[in-house]
Amino acid sequence: SPTIDSIGGEVAIRKPEYVSRGIRQPSQSVQKLIHSLGLAKHQEGGYFKETDRSPFYMESPYYPGHNRGTEGEPLRLGKSQEPVLPYPEDAQKKIAPYRNTSTLIHYLLTCDAYMGRLHKNHSRIIHILQKGRGQYVLVYPDGTVKSFIVGFDLEKGEVTQWVVPGEVYKASFLLPLSEEPSADDHLLISEVVVPGFEFDDHRFMQSYNELEALVGERAEELKWLLEA
Ligand code: GUN
Numbered sequence: 282s283p284t285i286d287s288i289g290g291e292v293a294i295r296k297p298e299y300v301s302r303g304i305r306q307p308s309q310s311v312q313k314l315i316h317s318l319g320l321a322k323h324q325e326g327g328y329f330k331e332t333d334r335s336p337f338y339m340e341s342p343y344y345p346g347h348n349r350g351t352e353g354e355p356l357r358l359g360k361s362q363e364p365v366l367p368y369p370e371d372a373q374k375k376i377a378p379y380r381n382t383s384t385l386i387h388y389l390l391t392c393d394a395y396m397g398r399l400h401k402n403h404s405r406i407i408h409i410l411q412k413g414r415g416q417y418v419l420v421y422p423d424g425t426v427k428s429f430i431v432g433f434d435l436e437k438g439e440v441t442q443w444v445v446p447g448e449v450y451k452a453s454f455l456l457p458l459s460e461e462p463s464a465d466d467h468l469l470i471s472e473v474v475v476p477g478f479e480f481d482d483h484r485f486m487q488s489y490n491e492l493e494a495l496v497g498e499r500a501e502e503l504k505w506l507l508e509a
Contacts, residue, residue: 282405282444285419285429292428294418296505297454298462299392307391308464314412318387325397325485326390326509327453333385334477343403343482344378381477390415390468396454398509399486403447407473410441414458415468417443418506420450420486424495426503430456431468450486450495452506 299305307315314320320328390396390413399420414432421427432439445451457466486492486507493500 282446284440284442284444285427288427288429288438288440292416292430294416294428294502294506297395297456299395299455299466302462304392304462304464306464307393307467311391311465311467314467314469315389315391318389320387320389322394323388323397324509325400327394327397328389328391329386331384331386331478333383335382335384337382338379339382339476341378341380341476377479377481380479383473383475384477386472386478387411388470388472390453390455392455392462392464392466394509395466396506396509397452399450399452399492399506401448401450401484401486402474402478403482404474404476404478405447406445406451407475408443408445409471409473410469411471412469413467414439414456415470416454416456417445418452418454418503419445420492420495420503421446422448422495424497426496426499431470432456454506 315328318330320330323329388397399418408431410431410433414430416428416430419425419427429443430437430439431441431443433441435441453468455466455468457463489500489504489507492503492507496503
């Protein structure tokens with residue numbers, strides 16, 4: 282995506298110091314933000330809430346045997362806008378043949394949940410910055426590592442929109458808003474996924490071995506991104 286294609290060079294990837302400095306409890310204002318947005322802890326790390334799921338459906342391009350839109354049966358919708366399953370037994374299968382056309386979430390990193398651990402999705406994911414500052418680390422299928430800072434200091438090359446391609450592993454972590462890490466630090470973003478999010482499309486990086494197979498010697502530097 283043009284949102285990150287031109288990002289080059291290296292940004293140092295360093296584990297945040299919230300734990301080592303004993304900064305364990307978000308400030309009152311960050312706690313208020315969590316409460317006001319109704320966020321819950323996410324298994325990736327951080328906090329999140331799904332704020333929208335499209336009531337419209339599309340064929341899943343990831344369903345086994347799907348032709349990814351080049352030919353075949355079109356999707357049929359019933360009067361209620363529910364999909365008419367060509368094979369009703371598919372509804373029982375683990376991998377759904379249909380997806381909601383989109384989902385939207387809030388995602389928040391805080392001093393007590395300062396990273397999202399390495400995972401990937403079949404779908405590209407659109408990220409939009411709302412508040413704060415953080416860093417992303419992407420690991421491409423060919424082992425390329427890309428890292429960039431998300432924030433509002435555009436002159437320093439920070440970005441406010443970033444689209445992570447499908448099948449690219451991503452991790453994220455909180456950066457201090459000023460010189461020193463503080464309980465007030467936060468990164469609030471919105472994420473849009475098309476087709477809508479399903480766990481079937483999602484995968485955590487499984488092991489140090491998987492990371493090492495992708496990035497070789499850099500696995501030592503990046504291994505902390507495996508554990509939220
Ligand atoms: N449920 C659990 N994790 C997620 C996620 O990342 N996005 C959405 N939309 N729903 C989820």
